[in-house]
Amino acid sequence: MPQRSDAEATTTHADVSAAAVAEAAAWLRAGGLVAFPTETVYGLGADATQPEAVARIFEAKGRPRFNPLIAHVADTETARAHAAFDSRADALAAAFWPGPLTLVLPRSAHCGVAKLASAGLPSLAVRVPAHPVAQRLLRALGRPVVAPSANASGRLSPTTAEHVRHSLGARVDMILDGGPCAVGVESTILDLTRTPAVILRHGGISREALAEVIGAPEDATAAPADRPSAPGQLASHYAPGLPLRLNAREVRPDEGLLAFGADEPGGAALTHNLSPAGDLREAAANLFAHLHALDRPDLAGIAVVPIPAEGLGAAINDRLRRAAAPRPASSGGT
Ligand code: TXA
Ligand code: MG
Numbered sequence: 076m077p078q079r080s081d082a083e084a085t086t087t088h089a090d091v092s093a094a095a096v097a098e099a100a101a102w103l104r105a106g107g108l109v110a111f112p113t114e115t116v117y118g119l120g121a122d123a124t125q126p127e128a129v130a131r132i133f134e135a136k137g138r139p140r141f142n143p144l145i146a147h148v149a150d151t152e153t154a155r156a157h158a159a160f161d162s163r164a165d166a167l168a169a170a171f172w173p174g175p176l177t178l179v180l181p182r183s184a185h186c187g188v189a190k191l192a193s194a195g196l197p198s199l200a201v202r203v204p205a206h207p208v209a210q211r212l213l214r215a216l217g218r219p220v221v222a223p224s225a226n227a228s229g230r231l232s233p234t235t236a237e238h239v240r241h242s243l244g245a246r247v248d249m250i251l252d253g254g255p256c257a258v259g260v261e262s263t264i265l266d267l268t269r270t271p272a273v274i275l276r277h278g279g280i281s282r283e284a285l286a287e288v289i290g291a292p293e294d295a296t297a298a299p300a301d302r303p304s305a306p307g308q309l310a311s312h313y314a315p316g317l318p319l320r321l322n323a324r325e326v327r328p329d330e331g332l333l334a335f336g337a338d339e340p341g342g343a344a345l346t347h348n349l350s351p352a353g354d355l356r357e358a359a360a361n362l363f364a365h366l367h368a369l370d371r372p373d374l375a376g377i378a379v380v381p382i383p384a385e386g387l388g389a390a391i392n393d394r395l396r397r398a399a400a401p402r403p404a405s406s407g408g409t
Contacts, residue, residue: 091208091211091251091252091253095251096208096211096212096215096251097215098249099111099212099215099249099251100212100215100216102248102249103120103121103122103128103212103216103218103220104122104216106121106122106125106127106128106131107121107128107131107248107249108120108121108128108131108132108135108246108247108248108249109121109212109247109248109249109250109251110225110233110236110239110243110247110249110250110251111208111209111212111220111222111250111251111253112206112208112209112236112251112252112253112254112256113147113204113205113206113209113222113256114174114175114204114205114206114209114256114257114258114279115175115204115256115258115259115260115261115262115278115279116224116225116232116233116234116256116258116259116260116261117224117225117232117233117234117235117236117238117239117256118147118204118209118220118222118223118224118225119132119135119136119222119223119224119225119239119243119247120147120212120220120221120222121220121221121222122216122218122220123144123146123187123188123189123192123218123219123220123221124187124188124189124218124219125189126189126190126191126360126361126364127356127357127360129144129189129191129192129221129360130191130356130357130359130360130387131356132144132221132222132223133359133387133390134356134359134386134387135243135246135247136223136226136227136228136243137227137228140390140393140394140397141191141194141359141362141390141393141394142194142223143192143193143194143196143198143200144192144193144200144221144222144223145177145200145201145202145221145222145223145262145264146188146192146199146200146201146202146219146220146221147201147202147203147204147209147213147219147220147221147222148201148202148203148213148219148220149203149210149213149214150172150173150203151168151169151172151203153219154168154172154178154201154203155183156183156185156186156187157182157183157185157186157187157188157199157201157219158178158180158181158182158183158186158199158201159180159181159182159183160180161180161267163267163272163288163289164178164180164267166288166289167265167267167285167288167289168203170284170288171280171284171288172202172203173203173204173205173210174203174204174205174279174280175202175204175205175258175260175261175262175263175278175279175280176202176262176263176265176278176279176280176285177200177201177202177262177263177264177265177278178200178201178202178265178267179198179199179200179264179265179266179267179268179275180198180199180201180267180268181197181198181199181268182196182197182198182199186199187218187219188219188221189221189360190363190364190367191359191360191362191363192221194313194363194394195313195362195363195366195367196313198266198268200264201219202262206253206256206257207253208251208253209253212251224261225238225239225242225243225247226238226239226242226243227242227243230242232260232261234255234256234259235254235255235256236250236251236252236253236254258279260278260279261276261278261279262276262278262279262280263276263277263278263279263280263281263282263285264276264278265285265292266295269293271290271291271292271293272285272289272292272293273292273293273294273295274292274293274294274295274296275295275296276296277296282294313363313366313367313398314397314398315366315367315369315370315377315398316370316372317331317369317370317371317374317375317376317377318376318377318399319376319377319379319395319398319399320376320377320378320379320399321379321381321395321396321399322379322380322381323340323378323379323380324340324380324381325340325342326340326341326342326343326378327342327343327375327378328342328343328344329344329374329375329376330343330344330374330375330376330377330378331343331344331345331346331347331369331371331374331376331377331378332345332346332347332369332377332378332379332380333347333349333365333366333369333377333378333379333380334346334347334348334349334351334380335348335349335350335353335358335380335381335382336348336350336351336352336353336380337351337352337353339380340378340380343378344373344374345368345369345371345374347361347365347368347369349361349362349365349382349391355382355383355385355386355387355388355391356386356387358382358387358388358391359387359390359391362391362394366398379395379399382395
């Protein structure tokens, strides 16, 4: 890991040096967090291929839950390695990348982005940012970078390095100061896993501009008030097929067990331990992969041991409660 010193933690010039970009890439490679400018807002970046680095993002933001994250890549070719493009995605990428458009696409068979970053979903949100500093960072690292807006949860999105310092301060390893963001609002998010395409969030590319390329998309944000409209809610997060039983102290022989810590109850048909060492960051990194592994038709259900509530435990418990909640009846009823 590079050594952090307060004097070096923040670059101070809009002209970011090659050395600063190399240092930022080194932080990312080492599993650290780097705030960097994009043309929309500053992002809080982590190496998308390292689950524990991704978990650290949620920790730093103090996010109450695991919203799926956007994977940033240097070019369309790299995006294709991680997500499955159709002809609409081809046309939109050609028209708007690099730029403030995020495409939600099926994860490719060889997708290298951690499952935690897509909150266990079979889809991946991907974008090619235009900001030169973001471009240089992505090329220096040579891997996708997941980055939510670099603000503490519930705070305004940062459009200057000073905003980031104020909101996240010591919770990031390094801030690359590329000056104020030109666009200033987040990217438009377009869901291409559906036909017609659906706008999940309005942003830097207008609906009209999208319509010129692929025809008029639907607008999920215009849903009636009694239906969820925030992107985080619309992204129906991964829900296991099996029922979940929370706070289990013992397990039945026909159940799978999601364990945590050293003393796991014995007797399960199959056990996956989120972190035998009791480390919540490791547990967050493993959560969706372990849920997937336990979600098998030959089991009757998944028993989950109590998970501590502090730190990332809050987000883990939130996710587990949602996964255990009764499922809403599928739409179409009265
Ligand atoms: O302009 C931007 O998009 C900025 C810069 C840093 O790139 N990033 C940003 O990220 O705004 P964030 O995490 O604040 O917002 C990402 C949104 C979330 O609302 C999330 O629910 C949605 O993208 N999202 C991510 N992956 C998704 C997926 N697979 N399906 C549906 N929605 C997804
Ligand atoms: Mg945000």
